[in-house]
Amino acid sequence: MPRLGWNANQLQEKALDVRRDIITLLANAGSGHSGGSLSCTDFATALFFNRLRVEPREPMWEKRDFWNFSIGHVTPVIYSVMAERGYFPLKDLLGFRQFNGHLQGHPSAHDTPGIEVSAGSIGQGLSIAIGVALASKLDKNPRHCWCIMGDGEQQEGSIWEAAMSAGHYKLDNLTAIIDVNRKQIDGDTVDVMNVEPLADKYRAFNWHVIDVDGHDIQAILAAFDEAENTPGKPSVILARTVMGKGVSFMEDKAAWHGNPPSHDEAKIALEELGTDYDTWYKRLAESEGSRP
Amino acid sequence: MTPEFEWKTTREGWGHGLVDVGMTFEDVVVLVGDLTGSTNVNFFKEKFPDRFFQMGIAEQNMANVAAGMSLVGKVPYYATYSAFGVGRVVDQLRVTSGYTPCNIKIGGAHSGISVGPDGATHQMMEDIAILRALPNFTVIAPADYDQTRLATIAVHEINGPCYIRFGREKVPVVTNPADSFEIGKAQVMAEGDDATCIAYGQMVSEALIAHDLLLEEGITLRVLNMHTLKPLDEDAIIMAAEETGAIVTAEEHQIYGGLGSAVSQVVCQHYPVPMEYVAVMDRYGRSGKPEELLDAFGLRHNNIIRKVKKLLDRV
Ligand SMILES: Cc1ncc(C[n+]2csc(CCOP(=O)(O)OP(=O)(O)O)c2C)c(N)n1
DSSP, X not given: OOOOOOOHHHHHHHHHHHHHHHHHHHHHHXXXXXXXXXXXXXXXXXXXXXXXXXOTTSTTOTTOOEEEESSGGGHHHHHHHHHHHTSSOGGGGGGTTOTTSSOOSSOXXXXXXXXXXXXXXXXXXXXXXXXXXXXXXXXXXXXXXXXXXXXXXXXXXXXXXXXXXXXXXXXXXXXEEEEEOSEETTEEHHHHHOOOOHHHHHHHTTOEEEEEETTOHHHHHHHHHHXXXXXXXXXXXXXXXXXXXXXXXXXXXXXXXXXXXXXHHHHHHHXXXXXXXXXXXXXXXXXXXXXO | OOOOOOEEEHHHHHHHHHHXXXXXXXXXXXXXXXXXXXXXXXXXXXXXXXXXXEOXXXXXXXXXXXXXXXXXXXXXXEEEEHHHHTGGGHHIIIIIIIITTOOOEEEEESBSGGGOTTOGGGOBOSHHHHXXXXXTOEEEOOSSHHHHHHHHHHGGGXXXXXEEEOOSSEEEOOSOTTSOOOTTOOEEEEOOSSEEEEEOTTHHHHHHHHHHHHHTXXXXXXXXXXXXXXXXXXXXXXXXXXXXXXXXXXXXXXXXTSHHHHHHHHHHHHOOOOEEEEEXXXXXXXXXXXXXXXXHTTOSHHHHHHHHHHHHHHO
């Protein structure tokens, strides 16, 4: 069954698991990006468990929907939703950023099954999704393309070259999701280099714009429906989120953009997420399955 | 006996050097692409907030805004990771700052495999090759904290585009702050006549360890710190070829287009001697601990020693 179609309640529960994975793998690795991973978690979980038509055991299945995270640094959430969805065993998450693991600090097509294109230099992903969308139309392949971006990332000029071309080619098989958590490395996006009003900008580039609470799963699902069913235009979902969502001491703090929790902090975080470190570490370490 | 080193980051040398040069010259301005802390321009920002410009994650814009500032008398220094400050903006550097040329200074942080867990995307190992190919560029890769600080000050004297490469992790302090630093003039770090190791950046300390270990076996290895990759100190290279008869280069960079290629060109043209190379062998990096990666990619003193012995078997 390529598309899982899970409902909001199921997704809510899965998103909780994903947050627990993220904290555990970050603490285990001792480096990596917490803040953006947690702000993306709800819509990423909804995308993977409700929407995407994919065959995780056969990642290159011809009719697959295309997805890519242009913000390559949020590998903790990317790998967690991938593992939870069955691309590779959960225990691989404990090899994150390790020399002997296959889960690189930034997505590597060379190393990880299901990662179709390498990333980590901000601002390149939307163009890639547009390429896939254009080629898919040419081939009459029904796939939908989903590209996840950051709001700080909108500062890159390459994003706007891409936005222009998607509008120009009326790519209604493309949906961009922007994680608008209003933070980046050096602080608040509005202070570093203001990107708002994003809705007006994308509208001016001939996109259909959907503004949504990025932690309201019901609303996210409605946004997915609207995006997939808006003809003649690419859609962008502005997911209004909170950096570090779900862990009280990380919420809304730019300092958590690129830092992992220490083991002690991870213990507190996992308690807030309704479990404990040892239990969750064990869940990952003792997971079944082998790398496809 | 291997030497005991003090360890400091080179990026801090850049950060402190910017304050030094900013105090002396009012024309110094600093730009950054959302990486204030990790490129250590925070020191300059605190001292000279009016001369500090946050440009966001938009390197192509930043590179040419710097170029524009230089047209009306400023000496802009911009900072980001070398992957983005060089890699992302090659065309801007080639046409605007190289061809014109413009008086800009680039600080390239997080260069080399020793960046560690961030992995291949952030481990820039093509910057020297790219920038050496661009006319009018001065390319510097200092060995340690003090030398980076001196280089940051020294590039102000040059009227043209300059690049300073530095890494992420602490590296051994091998120079003396009282040493003179002359752009384009290699430094003899250790004497020797059996072979020469020419290195830059962190590999200078590995070469010094190799020197000490080889000495125990009665082999004397000259160590040259080739902190300026362009213009290259051809005289020092030719002298090393003539006097020691064998050369190994060592660098945290791709084998193609780096110091090894540059030195080979000089040696072949002026005084051919056998050469060996310690470098990254035409592959991308990966995640891991810095030490683990330096080992796995063969960028250690033992790799230098092996290459020196191979050379001595040949000559
Ligand atoms: C071209 C490029 N420039 C700079 C960086 C360094 N960098 C990584 S993430 C980031 C900030 C991204 O901000 P945002 O898109 O808002 O993501 P979030 O902080 O919400 O995770 C920066 C500057 C990079 N990876 N690529």
